[in-house]
Amino acid sequence: MGRRNAIRPKGLSSPRGVRIRALLCIGTVLGLGAVGTLAAWTDEATATATFSAGTLALKLAAVPGGTLADSVAVTSMNMTGMYPGVSRAGMVEVANSGTVPLAYLLAGTASNGAGGLGGDLGSALTVSIYTGGTATNNGLAGTCSGTLIGTANIPLAGPLLATARPLAPATTEALCLLVALPAAAATELQGTTTTATFTFTGSIGS
Amino acid sequence: MRTLTRTQNFLLTVGATLGTLCLLTALAGILLGAKPLIFRSGSMEPAIATGSLALSLPVDATSIRPGDVVSVTNAAGVRITHRVLDSVPAGDSARLKLKGDANTVADTEPYTVTAADKVVFSAPLLGYGVSWLSSPAATFLAGIVTAYLLYVSFRYGRGQKSRGGRRAVPSPPAPPPPPAEGGRPRASGGRPRASGGRRSKGARGVAGLTVLALAGTTSVALTHAPEARAAFTDAENMATATFTAATLPAPTLGCTQNTVLLLPDNSTVDLAWSHNNGSTGATGYRFTTQTGNGPESSPIELGAATTARSVTANETSSAVQVVVTFRIYSKYQLWRSPLASSTARYTPSALGGLIPATLTC
Numbered sequence: 001m002g003r004r005n006a007i008r009p010k011g012l013s014s015p016r017g018v019r020i021r022a023l024l025c026i027g028t029v030l031g032l033g034a035v036g037t038l039a040a041w042t043d044e045a046t047a048t049a050t051f052s053a054g055t056l057a058l059k060l061a062a063v064p065g066g067t068l069a070d071s072v073a074v075t076s077m078n079m080t081g082m083y084p085g086v087s088r089a090g091m092v093e094v095a096n097s098g099t100v101p102l103a104y105l106l107a108g109t110a111s112n113g114a115g116g117l118g119g120d121l122g123s124a125l126t127v128s129i130y131t132g133g134t135a136t137n138n139g140l141a142g143t144c145s146g147t148l149i150g151t152a153n154i155p156l157a158g159p160l161l162a163t164a165r166p167l168a169p170a171t172t173e174a175l176c177l178l179v180a181l182p183a184a185a186a187t188e189l190q191g192t193t194t195t196a197t198f199t200f201t202g203s204i205g206s
Numbered sequence: 207m208r209t210l211t212r213t214q215n216f217l218l219t220v221g222a223t224l225g226t227l228c229l230l231t232a233l234a235g236i237l238l239g240a241k242p243l244i245f246r247s248g249s250m251e252p253a254i255a256t257g258s259l260a261l262s263l264p265v266d267a268t269s270i271r272p273g274d275v276v277s278v279t280n281a282a283g284v285r286i287t288h289r290v291l292d293s294v295p296a297g298d299s300a301r302l303k304l305k306g307d308a309n310t311v312a313d314t315e316p317y318t319v320t321a322a323d324k325v326v327f328s329a330p331l332l333g334y335g336v337s338w339l340s341s342p343a344a345t346f347l348a349g350i351v352t353a354y355l356l357y358v359s360f361r362y363g364r365g366q367k368s369r370g371g372r373r374a375v376p377s378p379p380a381p382p383p384p385p386a387e388g389g390r391p392r393a394s395g396g397r398p399r400a401s402g403g404r405r406s407k408g409a410r411g412v413a414g415l416t417v418l419a420l421a422g423t424t425s426v427a428l429t430h431a432p433e434a435r436a437a438f439t440d441a442e443n444m445a446t447a448t449f450t451a452a453t454l455p456a457p458t459l460g461c462t463q464n465t466v467l468l469l470p471d472n473s474t475v476d477l478a479w480s481h482n483n484g485s486t487g488a489t490g491y492r493f494t495t496q497t498g499n500g501p502e503s504s505p506i507e508l509g510a511a512t513t514a515r516s517v518t519a520n521e522t523s524s525a526v527q528v529v530v531t532f533r534i535y536s537k538y539q540l541w542r543s544p545l546a547s548s549t550a551r552y553t554p555s556a557l558g559g560l561i562p563a564t565l566t567c
Contacts, residue, residue, distance in 0.1 A: 022360070024229075179447070185539065189451045204247055
């Protein structure tokens, strides 16, 4: 009878089919229209979603004279012949070379070399982090001008920033890192060596 | 009889499809807790690209396994959707370690949750669509189009079944409803027709109200589509420096025979030491004496200013000739240097004391 062929067009084009479709359309309008109101209910501004298809790129440079790179050796901070109580300051420039705002955290690790009396130098070193200043090294004592971030003399091996520091695209922040061997350093640390690694992790959205 | 143009028919079908999709989403949201997620960044690429729309279902924390993609809210209140690296259950909660597929490192923050939204489906680009449809411009446009379609559809029906007396249908659907309260004009618009006497119209009114109610709920589901901002994390950037601790050198220790009126005096030796340690110097010294193979004397702690010491023969007691060993090390704070040593020979007194004991370097 051709019924199968006839039903669909008839159902959809019949007055009822057309009206039901029209009513279903309203559902769409409501779904979209209510966003503005609901955004107020939920704290989450979904109506103004911005997509971060941009790039996230954190770069570092040793200061002075360094160029931006993923990893840098801050030779100005190197110390040899450290005695208890000495300190040394070095500058690191943190740059947001991407196109989106980021926030970065800093953590330190230390890899101890062989030799010496077997002490764990990496665990003995402490760091203080300053922003907006310059590094000065005078013999056995280094100093950082600028503003101390967080607490002074925290263990080098571990998280060094309690809260992530925001960095807008195409901006930089100069950090001064003051590394010290405390006066109460154990005698087993004599002659030991360590390579300290300061890891900057930039992220969006956290 | 009025007919629909192709465009009208197409718009009606598209609108009805979208509306139905909204209804289904709403139903899934109500019945299953399903939640749509819009991906705002590409940290889960290539699995889930920026602008994707994903559907998530709530799961208990304890049933989350490594490899799942879950959506959680971080301490800053931002929703993060990442893959589970590690899940440590603790009671009915779990401590999740998450990492974006495109990230080189895991998220710095561990997430402790009792439940999370597990991504069960995702489609690229749809997130852009949903996001765009949420814009005021799209809402306005959709409102205009829908009003137009409603107008057309009811004119269509009236024309086809016209018996001349349908003029009483309450006016073409009102202008596009204000976004938030869009449902009300339509809902009230349906009532007069429902009471208009014809059963089919009443049924249609009820159906319309149902649709509107469900659509309203849909809007809730869609609005909840939280932006999974997906925390992009950059590669590790490292600044390195090397540090080497000094070794405190042993002091140099010398022994000289005491002299009296320019003549050697064999009863006393003079010990002198120096600490050659650049600018730091020493903060003190520690001195011991050992007679023969006997025990070491109790140590004598000396200040940094003391760099010499005299030892006389009568400080030693031994019946036979014996070697006396002097040892000293430098101190710097808690550090101590290796030992430096020097020896002298002790000869006891003889012939009942007529020949005195001697100590010679």
